[in-house]
Every structure is written in C-alpha cells, then in structure tokens.
Amino acid sequence: MSVDCVPLLIGGRFESSASERRGEVFNPSTGRVQATVPFCTDEEIEKAVRAAGDALPAWGDTPAVDRARVMFRFREKLQARSEELAALITREHGKTLAEARAEMQRGIEMVEFACGIPSLLMGQSLENLAPSVDCQTSRHPVGVCVGITPFNFPSMVPLWMFPIAITCGNTFILKPSEKVPLSAIKLGELLTEAGLPPGVFNIIHGDRQAVDALLAHPLVRAISFVGSTAVARHIYQTGTANGKRVQAAGGAKNHLIIMPDADLEQTIKALSLSAFGCAGERCMAGSIAVPIGRIADDLVDGLRRAGRTMKVGPTDGGADVDMGPLITAAHRDRVATYLDLAKSEGAEVALDGRSFELPREGFLLGPSVVDRVRPEMRLAREEIFGPILSVVRVGDLDEALAIGRQCEFGNGASIFTKSGWAARQFSRYFNAGMIGINVGVPAPMAWFPFTGWNKSFFGDLHMQGVEGVQFYTQQKLTLSRWFQSAADPHADPIWRSKTSGAS
Numbered sequence: 001m002s003v004d005c006v007p008l009l010i011g012g013r014f015e016s017s018a019s020e021r022r023g024e025v026f027n028p029s030t031g032r033v034q035a036t037v038p039f040c041t042d043e044e045i046e047k048a049v050r051a052a053g054d055a056l057p058a059w060g061d062t063p064a065v066d067r068a069r070v071m072f073r074f075r076e077k078l079q080a081r082s083e084e085l086a087a088l089i090t091r092e093h094g095k096t097l098a099e100a101r102a103e104m105q106r107g108i109e110m111v112e113f114a115c116g117i118p119s120l121l122m123g124q125s126l127e128n129l130a131p132s133v134d135c136q137t138s139r140h141p142v143g144v145c146v147g148i149t150p151f152n153f154p155s156m157v158p159l160w161m162f163p164i165a166i167t168c169g170n171t172f173i174l175k176p177s178e179k180v181p182l183s184a185i186k187l188g189e190l191l192t193e194a195g196l197p198p199g200v201f202n203i204i205h206g207d208r209q210a211v212d213a214l215l216a217h218p219l220v221r222a223i224s225f226v227g228s229t230a231v232a233r234h235i236y237q238t239g240t241a242n243g244k245r246v247q248a249a250g251g252a253k254n255h256l257i258i259m260p261d262a263d264l265e266q267t268i269k270a271l272s273l274s275a276f277g278c279a280g281e282r283c284m285a286g287s288i289a290v291p292i293g294r295i296a297d298d299l300v301d302g303l304r305r306a307g308r309t310m311k312v313g314p315t316d317g318g319a320d321v322d323m324g325p326l327i328t329a330a331h332r333d334r335v336a337t338y339l340d341l342a343k344s345e346g347a348e349v350a351l352d353g354r355s356f357e358l359p360r361e362g363f364l365l366g367p368s369v370v371d372r373v374r375p376e377m378r379l380a381r382e383e384i385f386g387p388i389l390s391v392v393r394v395g396d397l398d399e400a401l402a403i404g405r406q407c408e409f410g411n412g413a414s415i416f417t418k419s420g421w422a423a424r425q426f427s428r429y430f431n432a433g434m435i436g437i438n439v440g441v442p443a444p445m446a447w448f449p450f451t452g453w454n455k456s457f458f459g460d461l462h463m464q465g466v467e468g469v470q471f472y473t474q475q476k477l478t479l480s481r482w483f484q485s486a487a488d489p490h491a492d493p494i495w496r497s498k499t500s501g502a503s
Contacts, residue, residue: 006037006181006205008044009188011051012198017044017205023178028094028325029314029362037181039206045213048202052144052171053219055199060141060169064118067167073194074163075111082108085186089154090315092180094325094363095278097318106445107159110464113446114163120469121168130493133481139473141169142245143221146214148175148235150227151327152281152385154183160450160463161224166200168472170222173202175214179327181205215239222472224463225249226283228383229409229455236458247459247471249283249452251383252411256286256440257400257426259417260293266438267416268302274414274440275389276310276367279326280335283456284412284434284443288373288380289391290400296393300371303389304351307367314362325363326386332363335386338379342370342390345377353387375403383409397422404431410453412442433457 006025007014017038025035040048059067078085086100095103123137147161154176162172176184181203188203204210214220215238222245225235229250239246256271274286291299315324326332342349348371356366365387373379373390380390394400404413414436415426423437433451436442444450449462461471479494 004035006035006185008038008040008048008205009185009192009201009203010044010048011055011202012192014185014188017041019044023207025092025179025181026328026363027091027316028327029091029316031329031362034091035182037178037205039178040204040210042213045204045206045210045217048173048204049144049214049217049219051199052173052202055197056141056143056171059166059171059197059200062169064121064167064169067169068115068118070191070194070196071111071114071163071167074191074196075108075115077190077194078104078108078111081186081190085155085183087318088183088186090318090324092182093151093154094315094327095281096315096321096324099278103153103156107156109446110156110159111163113465114167117164117167117469120466121473123475129479133479133493135477135479137475137477139168139469140476142472142474143170144173144219145170145222145224145472146173146175146220148211148214148223148225148227149177149184151177151179152278152283154180155187157226158184158187160226160468162201164468165222165224165472166196168469170472171200171202173204173214173220175204175206175210178205178207211235212238215244216242220244222246223248224471226463232458233455245471247461247463248457249450249463250456250458251385251409252283252285252452252456253288253381253383253407253409254284254286254411254432255288255290255400255404255407255413255430257397257413257415257430258289258291258295258299259397259415259419259422260295261418262295262416263418264295264298264302268299268306270414270416270438270440271303271389272306272310272367276307276323276387277441279323279365280387281327281385283452284441285385286414286440287384287388287390289389290394290403291391292394292396292400296391300350300369300391303369303391307351307369310367312356312358312364312366314359314364323367323387326365327363329363331386332365335384335388336365338384338386338388339368339370342373342377342379345374345379347371347373347377347379347390350391375406381408397425401426401429401431407431408454409456411456412436414439414442
C-alpha cells in the first residue's frame with residue numbers, strides 16, 4: 001500500500017489537511033508505515049465544528065423515522081463491505097481476521113439498535129395531571145457531539161457512538177486514534193453513500209491538541225471517549241468544567257475467579273481467549289486469574305500448555321494464527337518490561353512470551369503467564385493492555401472478593417464454577433460493573449449498557465443501549481391548559497391548595 005496522507009471529512013467533503021504535523025500509521029504485522037495521518041490545525045477543527053453546527057437545525061428537524069432510514073441504508077452497506085472492513089481492521093490494528101470479523105459484527109449490531117431508536121424517542125403523557133391540565137415529555141437532540149476513540153477497536157467503538165447520536169438528531173465529529181484512522185475514513189465513506197446530509201458526520205485527526213480544542217469549543221455539547229483512565233479523567237474533568245455532557249470510559253484490570261469445582265478444561269479455554277484474544281489489547285480482557293485453593297496448580301499448568309500451543313504471527317493477508325501483533329513496537333516493548341518486573345517483584349514467569357520463535361518483522365509478542373503474583377505488585381494493579389495473564393492465588397471466595405475491592409478499576413469480572421451460591425455471591429458483591437458467570441469476556445451486546453464502575457468510567461450515562469439514547473438526548477416537559485371561555489377561572493390548578501382553594 002502506498003504511503004498516502006489520510007484525509008479529513010468536513011461538511012460532506014473529503015479533503016487534505018494543511019497541517020505540517022503528522023504521525024505514522026503502521027501495519028503491525030510488517031512493521032512498515034502504510035500511511036501518514038495529519039494532526040489538524042486549529043482552523044480545520046473550527047471548520048469541522050462549524051460544519052456540524054450548521055447542519056444541526058435541519059438534521060434535528062428531520063423526522064426520526066427518516067434519520068433511522070439512513071441507518072438502515074448504512075447497515076446494508078456495512079454488511080455488504082464487512083469483509084473489506086475486517087481486512088482493513090487487521091491491516092491497521094493487527095488483530096486476526098476472525099477477531100476483526102467479530103468486531104464488525106458487534107459494530108453492525110449497534111447500527112441495528114440505532115435503526116430502532118424512534119421507538120425509544122417517544123415521551124410520556126398524562127391527561128388531567130391537574131384539572132384541565134395535560135402533561136407530556138419529549139426527547140430532543142443535545143447538539144454537536146464529539147467521539148474520541150481508541151486504537152484497539154477501530155470500527156466497533158466509533159459505532160458505539162455516532163449511530164445513536166446521529167439517529168437521535170445530533171451532528172457528530174469523530175476523532176479516531178491517530179494509530180488507526182483508516183477504518184474511520186471507510187465508515188465515513190459508507191455513511192456518505194447512505195445519503196447522510198453534509199456536515200452531520202465529520203472526521204478530524206490529531207493528538208491532545210485537537211482533543212483539548214474540542215473540549216473547549218463552545219458549540220460542542222457532548223463528548224464520548226474510550227481510552228486510558230488518565231485521559232478519561234482529563235476529558236471528564238475538562239469537558240464538564242466547560243459545561244459539556246461527558247461519558248468517558250477508562251482502563252481496566254479484570255479479574256477471573258476460578259472456584260475449585262470449575263470445569264478445568266472449559267475454564268482454561270475461556271481464560272486463554274479472554275487474556276490473549278486481540279493480543280490482550282481490550283478493556284474487557286481478563287488480566288488477573290484468581291484460582292481458589294487446590295485448583296491453582298492444575299490451572300497454571302493448563303494455561304502454560306494452552307499458551308505455548310497458540311500460533312502467534314502476522315495477521316495481514318488473513319494468515320491462520322491465534323494471536324497477532326501489538327499495535328506498535330513501543331507498546332510491545334512496554335508490555336514486555338512487565339515480565340522483567342515480575343521477576344524483580346518475586347513472581348514466577350510460568351510462560352514468557354519473549355521465548356516464542358517469531359518473525360523479526362512486525363510487533364509480535366507471545367502470550368505470557370505470571371504465577372504467584374501478589375495484590376500489591378504492579379502486575380496486579382496496573383493496566384498492562386497486552387497478552388500477560390497474572391495469577392493471584394487465594395484460599396476462598398471471600399479473599400477473592402476482598403482483592404476485587406482493592407482494585408481501583410471496575411469494568412468486568414467473571415467467575416467459573418458449578419455452584420449457584422458462589423455465582424450469586426460473586427455477582428452481588430464483586431466490585432465491577434459487568435459480571436460473567438462461566439463467561440470469559442462479559443461484554444454486553446448493543447441493547448445493554450457498557451456499565452464500567454470506579455475508575456473505569458467517568459460520567460453518569462454509559463455507552464450503548466437505552467443509556468446511550470439518554471446521553472444523546474435531553475428531555476423537555478410541556479404542560480398544556482386550554483380555556484373553554486374567558487369565564488373559566490384563571491387560578492393555577494397545579495399550585496392551588498386543595499383545602500383552602502388559595503393560589
């Protein structure tokens with residue numbers, strides 16, 4: 001692929017950036033640069049926001065069913081081009097083709113949910129709330145919305161955001177990760193082909209400078225973000241200080257609890273997929289296995305064998321591998337430093353991902369298992385975002401729950417057991433927002449909210465589902481009273497006292 005500069009999408013037109021600041025877009029399987037991405041100028045960001053603002057009145061007045069029809073057409077185009085999009089995700093992110101196909105399916109489900117949003121925009125009504133007074137509520141767009149998305153799901157996470165926002169009547173500006181901008185451009189092309197009016201959806205590129213400009217812009221009303229906890233906190237604090245509605249999903253440290261009665265073979269398969277799927281670069285990856293009692297030795301042995309048999313290699317071109325590269329050489333090297341840290345902190349590296357025979361090209365690292373990690377170690381406290389599974393051994397379920405309460409994150413956690421009582425205790429008391437029972441990755445589908453807790457989420461309304469619709473709309477209440485004649489009493493029937501008749 002030639003090294004081209006990724007375009008912007010502003011006001012319905014793809015255009016080149018005038019910025020001299022640029023980043024490189026790598027193919028993680030080869031380690032080679034496949035494109036450059038501009039870091040937009042302040043003038044270009046202003047132009048995109050103005051385009052979204054100018055498109056807002058007409059789009060907000062477009063009937064909800066007509067907005068949904070655009071999403072129906074967009075969904076059909078996504079389905080028809082899903083293989084092309086999956087291959088593009090693999091080329092710019094490095095995940096396997098099977099993982100990229102699954103990402104596209106999850107994204108398409110979000111568009112399908114958006115197609116049904118008109119039924120969720122209906123308000124409530126009550127006749128005779130007071131004598132001759134009727135009351136109704138209605139939902140309205142919030143305005144210009146911004147999505148700031150991470151590198152690990154180039155299509156799915158943007159599709160968490162803009163289909164709902166747009167169908168609710170808002171206009172949207174997407175700032176994708178500068179590491180994976182190619183999928184975003186393809187989504188913009190398909191939206192344009194689906195008949196979305198100019199300016200309703202825009203794409204800009206950049207780094208923190210672009211983010212801060214969007215956070216401060218007076219026309220931006222709502223911001224959605226997925227990324228690290230440090231950046232999520234910054235976006236939430238800065239955005240809300242500027243009077244904006246913010247939902248900001250941060251990092252995670254997801255626990256996988258294994259009871260002594262668990263089906264060991266099934267559990268090992270689930271843990272391996274959870275920890276090493278997408279090379280561990282996902283906020284719902286299982287990163288801490290917590291075996292209880294006697295099952296620990298057999299679990300670690302099984303995880304070591306499972307990891308050792310995984311096929312790790314480049315994914316570009318649809319190669320038949322179980323795990324692909326990490327996003328950059330720098331990130332791969334950062335993840336690998338935790339294996340040295342494990343030894344210095346007194347843990348045991350049961351499987352070292354650096355020991356795999358891997359091609360020299362690309363950003364590859366094999367799966368790793370680190371045993372006898374203690375809760376106070378950095379491996380147990382910090383988000384690694386790579387294919388390292390730490391094993392923290394405990395004596396009983398209460399101890400496992402206590403370790404969960406110490407964790408500053410709270411995205412997800414799973415338990416593997418045949419005991420209904422243990423599953424219920426875990427589901428009720430573990431300190432996380434998404435719980436799995438014999439499920440390795442307890443991530444919700446489009447119709448349910450992505451309910452991270454603690455420092456895994458900043459805001460009040462989560463992404464996806466009905467909460468997503470609530471985030472991208474604001475309610476208006478209307479009280480109506482119609483007089484039959486001038487002789488009707490003019491006392492306010494809402495505030496009138498029942499006992500005295502006084503107003």
